[in-house]
Amino acid sequence: MPGHFTFYSDKIENNVAYFSEQETKHAILVLRYKIGDLIEFTSGDGIYYFGKIVEIQKKSFLASVESFKELPQRNFVLAVGILKSSDRMEWLVEKCSEIGVKQLVFLKSQNGERSKINIEKLKKTAIAAMKQSHSAWLMDIQEDSFENAINRNQENKYIAYCNSDIAQSHPLKFGDDSIVFIGPEGDFSLSEIDLAKSHGFQVIGLGSQILRTETAAIVCASWSLS
Amino acid sequence: MPGHFTFYSDKIENNVAYFSEQETKHAILVLRYKIGDLIEFTSGDGIYYFGKIVEIQKKSFLASVESFKELPQRNFVLAVGILKSSDRMEWLVEKCSEIGVKQLVFLKSQNGERSKINIEKLKKTAIAAMKQSHSAWLMDIQEDSFENAINRNQENKYIAYCNSDIAQSHPLKFGDDSIVFIGPEGDFSLSEIDLAKSHGFQVIGLGSQILRTETAAIVCASWSLS
Numbered sequence: 001m002p003g004h005f006t007f008y009s010d011k012i013e014n015n016v017a018y019f020s021e022q023e024t025k026h027a028i029l030v031l032r033y034k035i036g037d038l039i040e041f042t043s044g045d046g047i048y049y050f051g052k053i054v055e056i057q058k059k060s061f062l063a064s065v066e067s068f069k070e071l072p073q074r075n076f077v078l079a080v081g082i083l084k085s086s087d088r089m090e091w092l093v094e095k096c097s098e099i100g101v102k103q104l105v106f107l108k109s110q111n112g113e114r115s116k117i118n119i120e121k122l123k124k125t126a127i128a129a130m131k132q133s134h135s136a137w138l139m140d141i142q143e144d145s146f147e148n149a150i151n152r153n154q155e156n157k158y159i160a161y162c163n164s165d166i167a168q169s170h171p172l173k174f175g176d177d178s179i180v181f182i183g184p185e186g187d188f189s190l191s192e193i194d195l196a197k198s199h200g201f202q203v204i205g206l207g208s209q210i211l212r213t214e215t216a217a218i219v220c221a222s223w224s225l226s
Numbered sequence: 227m228p229g230h231f232t233f234y235s236d237k238i239e240n241n242v243a244y245f246s247e248q249e250t251k252h253a254i255l256v257l258r259y260k261i262g263d264l265i266e267f268t269s270g271d272g273i274y275y276f277g278k279i280v281e282i283q284k285k286s287f288l289a290s291v292e293s294f295k296e297l298p299q300r301n302f303v304l305a306v307g308i309l310k311s312s313d314r315m316e317w318l319v320e321k322c323s324e325i326g327v328k329q330l331v332f333l334k335s336q337n338g339e340r341s342k343i344n345i346e347k348l349k350k351t352a353i354a355a356m357k358q359s360h361s362a363w364l365m366d367i368q369e370d371s372f373e374n375a376i377n378r379n380q381e382n383k384y385i386a387y388c389n390s391d392i393a394q395s396h397p398l399k400f401g402d403d404s405i406v407f408i409g410p411e412g413d414f415s416l417s418e419i420d421l422a423k424s425h426g427f428q429v430i431g432l433g434s435q436i437l438r439t440e441t442a443a444i445v446c447a448s449w450s451l452s
Binding site (some may be wrong): 019032090091095098099100130133135172173206207209210215218219222223225226 | 240317321324325326358360361366389398399432433435436437438444446448451452
C-alpha cells in the first residue's frame with residue numbers, strides 16, 4: 001500500500017472521481033495502486049475526499065467517494081508585479097500555494113516587466129503544490145492590470161512601497177480578508193501609489209531590508225498565516 | 227556612471243579595498259566603471275562603504291574608502307534540516323540572506339537527508355544576495371549535528387513540529403535573539419523533540435498548512451522581521 005498522497009481530479013460526479021492520464025501514470029504505474037486501494041483526492045474546491053479505486057483503464061482510473069471533509073478557505077490575496085524570470089514566478093506560485101494564498105494576481109504595472117505569463121503552466125505548479133501539501137484549495141492565478149486590480153473589495157487593502165517617507169510600518173499580521181500589492185523590481189510609480197490610496201489602500205513598508213519582488217510577496221504571505 | 231550596485235571585497239586594509247577577479251569582471255568589464263568613479267562595497271561584516279576607484283589592474287581593482295556607515299545586526303538564527311535538492315538549499319540561502327537571517331545552520335538530524343552540502347557554493351549565493359539587497363551583513367552558513375546545535379544560547383529557542391498534539395501555537399513574531407529549528411521532510415524524531423525540550427526549546431506548530439522544509443524556514447524568517 002503506497003504512502004500518503006493526494007491526487008487531483010478535475011471531474012467528480014455522482015460520487016465517482018475521474019483521473020487524468022498524468023495522475024494515472026503516477027498512481028498506477030509509479031505507485032502501483034490497485035483496485036480496492038484507498039486513495040485521497042481533491043478537485044481543488046475545498047473538499048478533501050477519501051475513496052477507493054474502482055476501475056483502472058490504460059489512460060485513466062476511477063475512484064469511488066467514500067467520505068470527505070471540507071477545509072476552511074482563507075481569503076488572502078496577493079497582487080504581485082510580473083517578474084522577469086519565469087523560474088521565480090514558478091517558485092512564487094509554489095510557495096504561495098503551500099502557504100494557502102487564495103489568489104495570486106500578476107500585475108501589469110508601469111515599471112513592471114513585460115514578460116509573457118504562462119498561466120496554464122503556473123496552474124500545473126499550483127496543482128502540484130496543493131497535492132504536495134495535502135490541501136483541497138487550488139490557488140487561483142490571474143493576470144490583471146493595476147487599474148483593474150485596485151478595484152477589488154477586500155476589507156483590508158495594502159500596497160507595499162520602498163519609499164520609507166511615504167510608507168507606514170506594516171501590521172504584524174494581515175487580517176484574513178486582505179489584499180496586498182507588491183511592486184515589480186522597478187517598484188510602483190508615484191501615480192500608482194496615489195491611485196491606490198484613493199481606492200482605500202494603506203501604503204506599507206516591509207522593513208529596512210531590500211527584498212526581491214518574490215521575496216517580499218512570500219514575506220507578506222507569511223504574515224497572513226495565523 | 228553605472229547604476230546602484232554593491233560590491234564585495236574580502237580585503238579592506240588602511241582605507242583601501244581590494245576586489246577579486248570576479249568582481250573586477252563585473253565592475254570594470256561589464257559595468258565599465260572607471261578610475262575616479264564612486265563605488266559602494268562591503269566585506270559582509272556590517273560596514274557599508276562608499277569609496278572611489280583608485281587603481282584598475284587586469285584581474286583586480288582597488289577603491290579608496292571615503293566614508294562608511296554601520297548597519298545594525300540582527301540575531302535571528304535558523305537551523306534547518308538538510309534538503310534533498312541543492313536547488314532548494316540555494317534558494318533558501320538566497321531568501322534567508324535577503325530577509326536578514328544572521329546564521330543558517332543545516333542540521334544533520336535522524337530523519338534528514340544525507341545530501342552533501344557545498345558550503346562554498348552556498349556562501350557565493352549568500353554574497354550575491356547580500357550585494358543584491360545592498361546589505362553589509364554576510365549570512366553565516368554552517369553544517370552542524372542536531373545534538374550540537376541545540377546547545378546554542380539564544381534567548382528564545384523554538385523547534386517546529388508537525389504533530390499538533392505536542393506543538394503549541396507559534397508566536398506571531400520571533401524576538402530578535404531567537405533560534406528556530408525546522409525539521410527535514412521526515413520531520414524531527416520524538417527523541418529529538420524531547421532532547422530539544424530538555425534544552426529549553428519551545429515546541430511550536432506553524433499552522434494547519436503542510437509546508438515544505440524550505441517554505442517553513444522562510445515563513446519563520448519572515449516572522450523574525452519587524
